[in-house]
Amino acid sequence: MFFQLNDRVFIxxxxxxxxxxxxxxxxxxxxxxxxxxxxxxxxxxxxxKSAQKWLKKALNIKK
Structure with a gap:
C-alpha cells in the first residue's frame, strides 16, 4: 500500500x-x-499533538 507524503513523494x-x-x-x-x-x-x-493528528489522518488510523 502506498501513502502520498506530498505532491512528489509516495511511500x-x-x-x-x-x-x-x-x-x-x-x-x-x-x-x-x-x-x-x-x-x-x-x-x-x-x-x-498536531504531528500526531496529521499522521493518524494521513494513515487512516481510527481511535
Missing part, C-alpha cells in the same frame, strides 16, 4: 518499519524509517 507502507515524531532544529517532523535508515520526513509542525 510504500509495507516497507516502513517505524515512524518517529522528532524535534529537529527547524521544528517538529514525522520521520519514516526502513530498518535503521530514514527514508522520508514530513513537513514542519508547531507541536507534537
Amino acid at each position: 510504500n507502507l509495507n516497507k516502513i518499519s517505524r515512524t518517529k515524531i522528532d524535534h529537529v532544529e527547524d521544528g517538529i517532523r514525522v520521520r519514516f524509517y526502513e530498518g535503521k535508515d530514514q527514508i522520508a520526513k514530513s513537513q514542519k509542525f508547531d507541536d507534537v
Whole structure:
C-alpha cells in the first residue's frame, strides 16, 4: 500500500518499519524509517499533538 507524503513523494507502507515524531532544529517532523535508515520526513509542525493528528489522518488510523 502506498501513502502520498506530498505532491512528489509516495511511500510504500509495507516497507516502513517505524515512524518517529522528532524535534529537529527547524521544528517538529514525522520521520519514516526502513530498518535503521530514514527514508522520508514530513513537513514542519508547531507541536507534537498536531504531528500526531496529521499522521493518524494521513494513515487512516481510527481511535
